[in-house]
Amino acid sequence: MTGGGRRGRRPGAPDTRAAILAVARERFAAAGFAAVSVRSVAAEAGVDPALVHHYFGSKRDLFLAALEMPVDPREVLAPVIAAGPEGAGERILATILGVWDDDELRLPLLALARGLTDPSGHLLQDGFLPVVIGPVLAELGVDQTERRLPLVISQIIGVLVLRYLARLEPLASMPAEEVVAAVGPTLQRYLTGPLP
Amino acid sequence: MTGGGRRGRRPGAPDTRAAILAVARERFAAAGFAAVSVRSVAAEAGVDPALVHHYFGSKRDLFLAALEMPVDPREVLAPVIAAGPEGAGERILATILGVWDDDELRLPLLALARGLTDPSGHLLQDGFLPVVIGPVLAELGVDQTERRLPLVISQIIGVLVLRYLARLEPLASMPAEEVVAAVGPTLQRYLTGPLP
């Protein structure tokens, strides 16, 4: 991405910037925006607090950087869409759980999810949900998207909150396949079943 | 509870204490624990910050006071249990939405729900969920409670988060009856349907 190393190193640091970002992701994911201080991030990363401001501007900028989607939801959900509406409930859930169960992706996703209730909240509400899940339903060729969308999301959010945020057992330790088998039919009904 | 008013007024204040508590409920419900300061609560209540510490001890004590359950879940769910497992999915959801749609009860419930992700978190996880919903399922005479419980809770939590916290439309403004009609069958399946 540097376009060839001829001109020497870019303004970014060797790896301090990455270290800060990694810690920020973990802390924001664990405690939310307000409860995490720039200083605590710097301390845990073993760097000076001023460096945090140096690389990322304000605390909010750091948060946004930590929040950057590690995956493109449209991309991973593309195969689901391509396969059509039959069995889409199971496939959507299996895909999402697969992403969340990835050790490298879970932390940024947790940070994102905390935004649902945090004061810094509107990212999920105004951005992620309608922008990502909405188009998926539309491309699936499902009718009455506006009525089905909140139902689908409600069940997905519920599973994510309990499995990854609250870590409620036995859901937290359950194999993804089992969750898919139990919850998938619900999503399928919301997607293609009759609406009241 | 004073045992007769002969001895004069109790240590509590005439209504200042209640005013503080009301504001605290609203603020904690809206912004969570970390983002709300004692001073801001006092200012909004029109009282001195020192009074907050006078009536309630620490900030955490104030939070716990604001969190006190406004309803006894076992009590409101008793009729649901008494009517047996048939149609229990719809009745459980209708009961819960009825409580949350009550203007007087919503704020404390919101404050409670924020605790799901807030640092002050374990109240919901260790307390509310297993203690309240668990016994309900047990008394309903449902088998394999441990496997059905997280499924039921996941769908309920998802609806509550989207309808009352994130306020995602059209779910937020939808009549409760419509939500019950759409989601109730899911709960019924989790309660009495086949498990994979």
Add this chain to the structure above:
DNA sequence: GTCTATAGACGGATAGAC
């Protein structure tokens, strides 16, 4: 690029006058 120093604001909590 990294750090020290510090500004400037706000947080929780307490002591004590009235």
Add this chain to the structure above:
DNA sequence: GTCTATCCGTCTATAGAC
């Protein structure tokens, strides 16, 4: 019971030396 005054800690953010 209510308020003033204040201590002390922590926070974000910046300026500037090295």
